Structures are given as C-alpha cells and as structure tokens.
Amino acid sequence: MTNKKRIFSGIQPSGNLHIGNYLGAIANWIKLQDEFESIFCVVDLHAITVPQDPETLRKKTLEIAKIYLAAGIDPKKSAIFIQSQVSEHAELCWILNTIVKMSELEKMTQFKDKTQAGVSEGIGVGLFDYPVLMAADILLYGTEVVPVGEDQKQHVELARDLAKRFNHKFGETFIVPKAFIKEEGMRVMGLDDPTKKMSKSATSEYNYISLTDDAETVKRKIKKAVTDSGSEIVFSDDKPALKNLINIYASFSGKTPKEIEALYVGRGYGDFKTELAQVINNFLTPFQEKLAAITDEDALEILRAGAEKVRPLAKAKLAEVKKKVGFIS
C-alpha cells in the first residue's frame, strides 16, 4: 500500500440501501478514493446485532458489495471487503471493550433510538457494543479520515476517545481518526416525515427511495412525499419537507437550491415533483444497469482480494496491540 492518508468506511448489509446512504456516504467515497488510500467494508458483524435471517444476510452482503462497485468504487484503487473475513476486527473489539465505559455507550444516540428510550430489556449486548466494534474497524487500519453521514459522528468521536485512551495507557499505538461529513446530502430526511432521517429500517416504504426502486416507484413515492403548506417552491427552514426535497434535487442535479428555486418561480409542487423524480431516475437508471451487470462471482472475487489486501495491515496492528497489553505471542 502507498503512503497516502487512509480512509475507512462501511455500511451494514441490512435493509434496503437508499438515496440517503448514497448521498450521505457512498457518493463521497467515490470522490475520496483518488486522494486517499481507501478501505470500504461491508460490516456484517454489525448487521447481526439485531435479529436477522442468515439467507438474507448472505444476499445483502453481496448486494452491498455490488452497490459499492456500481456506484463507482474502483477495486483497483480501493479495497472492498467483508468485515467477518478479517477476524482481527472482533479481536480488537474485545480489547477495546476493556477500556470503554458503560456510561459512554449508554449515551450513544443510535443505541438509544434502537432501544426506544434506553429500555434495554430484550436487547442484545452486541447492539450495545456496536460502537466499540466500529472503533475497532477504524483503528485497526491507522485510519485518518472516516467519511460518514452525520448520524455516525458520535461513533467516530468514541473511536477518537478510545484511541487516545489506549495511547495514554499503553503508549502511542493508534492514529486518532477524524470524521469527514460533507455538507450537502449529509442528512437526507424521510419523505413521509422530514423530522427524521431517511432510514432503511423505516416501516413505511414511503419513507425512502431505495437504490433499487424502479422509475415508476420513484415517481409514485415522490408524488406521495409530504410537503409543507403554501404552493411556492422555496428553500427555507420553516419548510422542512420542501427543503429536504430541494436538497435531494440539488444533490442529484448539481444545481444549487437557489437555482432550483428560480426554476420553479410561478410553478407549483406538481411540476417540481415530476421533475424531481426525473432527476433521481436520471441517476438511478444507469446505476441499476451497472448493478445488474455485476455477477455474484465477480463480487466474491473482488471481496476476497480486498480481504487479502487489508488482512496484513490488521494483523500487524493487532500484534502491536497485543504486545502492548502484555499478551505473550
């Protein structure tokens, strides 16, 4: 590997990947892969922290890898691999578990959201420990930059704290990583509720536009998307639903919100929504063609090669960690 700075990011193979995942995460990765030495992971160990079906997990794991590839991650430039194929992640997680505090994990908003106001009855310990595994993912590779959506900022903060704590206790070992969150597209909100982020675990399919939705579905979902009172197309904080739709339009078209407002002066929601669906489909249609052309075999081959490429890095860092904590090798 080269001496460029390293980035690491990952997505769980669960639920349907949506345009929020694309705009908030993957689209940024594509741009960063030229500048950084990039590692992109399919985080299947994270995906089993909630009840899951093994057959679906296998299918989704391959699907995420194919989505990375179809979106433009180039396996010649970046390593793409499956987390469970590099066992050092779980091992480092265990060691980090011994320096993280219960209270730090209890504060994590994603955990609080998933457990409905912190009620932990019936919740697996894996879900509680999720951010520590994420810290292990990041720290194992000497990652400097972690490109994620805004919702993951708190988890990256924890990785920073754990890196510093370990370094302080056992001597300089980990690079302290930084989150990289792009302004636009950083938080795509639900189409049915602009107060909550678009989510792959949403109960209604009208919450999100999946990366695999066909053109008709996109039109139908955009048509049903909630809007604010009034009829003008304006980008403002007191019109959160419209603001979200304009943001999506802007991200896929390359136009600024101001330019979009100007396009729709004197025109109503109807025109705006029809054209928004077109703008989204202009991206999705060619993307889905590429996705369909990637075979399971191709994806598996790339994933194996990716694991081969990153494993030596993970092994070296873990060996260093084990030595520092006093394990005999």
Ligand code: AMP
């Ligand atoms: P998740 O869907 O939670 O596994 O997230 C995968 C990646 O997509 C992470 O980097 C998230 O920050 C990003 N992401 C998820 N949902 C959204 C959203 N609604 N808007 C922007 N980014 C998102």
Ligand code: TRP
């Ligand atoms: N927790 C992240 C999410 O839900 C996924 C993830 C796991 C991740 N490990 C990571 C992201 C390491 C960045 C770096 O989106």
